[in-house]
Amino acid sequence: MTTPLPERAGRRCHNVLNSIAATLYFSPDLGRELAAVGIEDSNAAYFATRAAAMGAVGPGTVTATFYNFRHDLIAEHVPAVWRTASPETVLAARTRAVDATLRRLLGDDVVASKEVAEAAELALRAAEACGRSARPLYAAHADLPVPDAPHLALYHAATLLREHRGDGHLAVLLDAELDPVEALVSHTATGRGMTPKWALGTRGWSRGDWEAAVVRLRERGLLDAEGELNDAGTALRKDIEARTDRLDRAPYEHLGAAGVERLTELAKELLMTAFAAGAFPEGMIGKG
Template sequence: MTNTLPPRAGRRCHNALNPLHATMYFSPDLDREFAALGFTDANAVRLAARSAPLGAVGPGTVAATFYNYDHAFLTRHFPAVWETASPADVLAARLRAVDATLRRLLGEETVSSPEMAEAAVLALRATEACTRHARPLYAANADLPVPDAPHLAYWHAATLLREHRGDGHLAALLSVGLDPVEALVSHTATGKGMTPHRVLDSRGWPRSAWDAAADRLRERGLLDAEGELTETGTALREELELHTDRLDSAPYDHLGATGADRLTELGRGFLVTAAMAGAFPADLIGKD
């Protein structure tokens, strides 16, 4: 495609697709499928669901690829999760849960609609320009087969695009010098990240680590006394996103402006429907 994308078009498209991927992590369907495999811990369910494409990895690999999880917390779950179920069984359960989740949130008419089929084609076309080098979570998911059903193919493509951007984002975090907890604290301070209590519960950090990271950000002039981003902090977070945009431009350049706009439009429609159906907890985003 040769039509040039406007600034941040790729980010806007990502922001439309990524949350629908993420509905899985808040879905009772995921809990039900994993309970049938023998899982009893909610954090273990979500850690296994995301890491399964990597194979039966240990806590070190998960800490490296997920970036912002406490390694000590991960050692309580890995490699034990693979004694509960194999990665292959986890992946099969994950896809069954996604199928049930999307049917429940979007409805059968939307799942089987021409718009869903169109979105799947566009999203998969965007992934054609994704690259595997230095992108472990993307590369692992890219080795999985594309599901036949359009709504599952769309979810699969959204997952690839999410992890492709995410892998690049980790490189950007390193480039601006934000460690795992500093990244979480500064993201929450934007008002667009998860609330601190949800971050601490799901990422495994103690409150003392959160407070220490906030102190370090204040010392760098990125956070003020009330925990809000300073002008410098806001500028750093925006440069972080712009750097991520640059590293993630290829899929959307490949899709072209018209294709990216259409995929964004379709993705936003699905996302609004899912959100109105209760896909996300009311206290998910904010500063507590």
């Protein structure tokens, strides 16, 4: 009989793996590799890197699957970016950037360690239970081959689990009737999302868009006069995460309680090493 997972164990495991996957998007190695194939704009680089697994898709597909980016920002770069570098070229550059990023953040000894190999095996085992239906970003990445090198396989598995949860999360946001900017504002208000400066600087929305979303959330009874989550807003965000947990439970139930605990432990050690090496910019997370 499978041991039941402790409450939120899957979410905690995902959060660590998600952070490992996210290191790529703040890495100078990614910018260097994409510049080498002609993609120098940082927005174009992000859209291409994350969307390439879906092929040479148009801006509508990227907007639908990324959710909280302004469509006009995406349309400035997609599909034009595919005329600069094909999805296959971008994927190859991404693999080179992942290799360089993990070696720089973790060190060659850690990259070659048995712990990284064990973490990769566990994460891939969890991903075996992910489902493709109604999960376009996950399904596209699931069609990619698993790299042979353990550190690249770990990154691949972390990406699968990241996108699997993310696809489900978008369905929950839609059901909660939070539009892209409202989702950003309410997440920032929890203190665990990007600061308004980072959200506006990367997602393409204006300060006016942000303030209008604050007004809508206040009128809906989710924010107080200071723009903080009230009891109803806090309850909604907690419910969103709980419902996302339910949609994302399969991979972690498949791995089992002991496997999830071990994968979380291994991934935390790797993430702390990456943090110490400066994997993420300061001041990105919070309300300020």
